[in-house]
Amino acid sequence: MILFKNARIWMGKGRIGSWMLVDQYVGKIMGCGVGEGPEETTGDVRDVKGRWILPGFHDSHIHASWHGKLLRSKWNLKFPKTVKELQLRLKDAIDGDDSKGWIEGFNWDHEFMDRIPTKEDIDEVIPDRPVFLNRVGFHIIVANSKALEVANITNDIEDPDNGHLDRYPVGHNLAGQLTGVLREDGGVQLVTDVVPPESSEEKKKNILAGLDDCLKYGITSVHSIERKHWNEYAELARDGLLPIACYIAPWYTDMGSANFPKSLDESYKNLSCDCIKVFLDGALGTNTAAISKPYLSLLDGKENYGVVLQNREQLVKILQMIDDKGYRPEMHVIGDRAVDIALDSLEKVKVSPNKRPVFVHCQILRHDLLNRMRTCGVTPTLQPSFVVTDSVWIRDKLPPALFECIYPWKTLMDNGIVCGGSSDGPVESINPMHGMFDAIFRTDQKSNSPFIPSECLTFEEALNLYTTGSAYVDKVETFKGKIAEGFQADLVVLDVPLDSDGVPLNLPENPQVLKDVKISEVWVAGKCMYKV
Numbered sequence: 001m002i003l004f005k006n007a008r009i010w011m012g013k014g015r016i017g018s019w020m021l022v023d024q025y026v027g028k029i030m031g032c033g034v035g036e037g038p039e040e041t042t043g044d045v046r047d048v049k050g051r052w053i054l055p056g057f058h059d060s061h062i063h064a065s066w067h068g069k070l071l072r073s074k075w076n077l078k079f080p081k082t083v084k085e086l087q088l089r090l091k092d093a094i095d096g097d098d099s100k101g102w103i104e105g106f107n108w109d110h111e112f113m114d115r116i117p118t119k120e121d122i123d124e125v126i127p128d129r130p131v132f133l134n135r136v137g138f139h140i141i142v143a144n145s146k147a148l149e150v151a152n153i154t155n156d157i158e159d160p161d162n163g164h165l166d167r168y169p170v171g172h173n174l175a176g177q178l179t180g181v182l183r184e185d186g187g188v189q190l191v192t193d194v195v196p197p198e199s200s201e202e203k204k205k206n207i208l209a210g211l212d213d214c215l216k217y218g219i220t221s222v223h224s225i226e227r228k229h230w231n232e233y234a235e236l237a238r239d240g241l242l243p244i245a246c247y248i249a250p251w252y253t254d255m256g257s258a259n260f261p262k263s264l265d266e267s268y269k270n271l272s273c274d275c276i277k278v279f280l281d282g283a284l285g286t287n288t289a290a291i292s293k294p295y296l297s298l299l300d301g302k303e304n305y306g307v308v309l310q311n312r313e314q315l316v317k318i319l320q321m322i323d324d325k326g327y328r329p330e331m332h333v334i335g336d337r338a339v340d341i342a343l344d345s346l347e348k349v350k351v352s353p354n355k356r357p358v359f360v361h362c363q364i365l366r367h368d369l370l371n372r373m374r375t376c377g378v379t380p381t382l383q384p385s386f387v388v389t390d391s392v393w394i395r396d397k398l399p400p401a402l403f404e405c406i407y408p409w410k411t412l413m414d415n416g417i418v419c420g421g422s423s424d425g426p427v428e429s430i431n432p433m434h435g436m437f438d439a440i441f442r443t444d445q446k447s448n449s450p451f452i453p454s455e456c457l458t459f460e461e462a463l464n465l466y467t468t469g470s471a472y473v474d475k476v477e478t479f480k481g482k483i484a485e486g487f488q489a490d491l492v493v494l495d496v497p498l499d500s501d502g503v504p505l506n507l508p509e510n511p512q513v514l515k516d517v518k519i520s521e522v523w524v525a526g527k528c529m530y531k532v
């Protein structure tokens with residue numbers, strides 16, 4: 001037994017305990033409370049000196065292997081402000097590089113640049129190797145001429161289904177020719193499908209790098225969206241190498257492949273899979289989220305309502321297949337029109353609300369959708385940091401009518417809908433403390449005040465998103481997400497900034513310091529897995 005004492009332990013509903021007893025062999029919390037606590041003579045007594053202890057964080061929507069890949073890559077462009085800066089970062093990375101073959105770069109965002117980069121911009125620095133650079137969010141890439149050549153993409157190609165290839169406009173000296181910018185799955189996959197797959201060893205290294213980084217931020221469980229990584233996860237699980245619990249959601253397009261998990265195969269340690277991911281719409285940043293009122297800007301001279309990637313008939317078939325095979329559906333839905341279609345299909349297939357279908361993002365809703373979401377048992381997974389990022393341009397993009405129920409985190413909870421908190425890492429910082437901060441303060445970067453103040457969460461609601469809420473999404477809320485007797489001992493010990501008397505601040509009363517909180521220790525199932 002391990003006795004934690006002299007602690008400030010979050011026991012839920014505002015109750016703060018001072019001691020906790022953990023059985024490290026069964027990995028469970030045996031008791032916790034206020035006051036002196038039990039006499040513990042046989043085991044380990046840990047005086048945590050007034051530190052805060054919270055339940056381990058649970059990220060309900062992350063791309064763990066992708067996050068790890070990005071951490072390991074030297075082709076992280078780190079959000080250049082100009083095309084010139086992007087070229088300099090490419091030049092720095094290619095100098096002295098004697099590897100061969102494809103180059104995949106990450107992290108640029110034209111919303112914060114002087115203009116969108118083109119194939120010519122990359123050709124100037126790297127003309128002889130195929131290169132493609134992922135915009136943040138992975139809905140857009142820009143490829144160089146060599147990459148287009150290898151992928152056999154020429155100027156006379158037509159736009160693919162579910163995708164768009166940018167061309168130089170009339171009046172430009174390259175008018176009508178491809179710019180190298182490829183959009184959405186249909187466009188992006190023209191290039192990514194010809195890139196040789198990563199080796200199994202590389203995939204495992206990426207997975208472990210991603211999960212180890214999660215651990216450093218106090219994340220003890222992840223719900224990770226993965227393509228063709230199941231065998232690697234399974235091998236790591238069999239070897240006992242997964243440091244935290246991984247709930248995997250593969251893409252439905254991979255169903256039937258040799259690399260596909262069985263629903264709820266319980267033979268793995270720290271690994272399971274019961275959700276299947278389906279994409280219904282695009283993203284707001286690229287005006288492709290499916291909405292019921294048109295975007296403020298026209299597309300090719302016409303009103304633009306975004307894209308729907310599955311029509312109702314197709315979606316019903318897909319959901320039926322997912323349901324029949326015993327999985328839970330997990331749908332990417334950003335706009336209200338996509339949510340509407342998703343609900344129609346769930347109702348038609350009669351997916352049991354007990355399956356708790358997952359709706360990822362839910363950024364633009366309508367009040368008439370909320371009741372239906374609750375009836376269908378929908379569990380949304382939210383990304384509080386999107387509010388802050390999107391606040392820079394959202395008002396220039398959407399008509400005012402869509403602002404009645406936008407990033408409606410509080411409204412969802414008030415309607416009795418349990419939500420999970422998440423980062424969508426590597427799209428946003430994976431640090432749950434940043435996510436909680438953004439859920440509480442919703443800083444509008446244009447006005448520096450809260451973006452729709454009535455949707456701001458309390459400390460407790462924000463913490464619940466990343467603990468009990470995400471546990472509910474993964475159907476493990478009866479034994480994870482809380483510090484309570486009988487629950488799994490997933491814990492984070494925090495170094496919170498001190499008050500003027502040198503005592504750690506009361507964190508729930510001072511959420512403004514969340515971004516300054518440091519992780520001191522992380523415990524997974526009763527074992528200390530990370531310590532500063």
Ligand SMILES: [Zn+2]
Nearest residue numbers: 061063225424
């Ligand atoms: Zn995602």
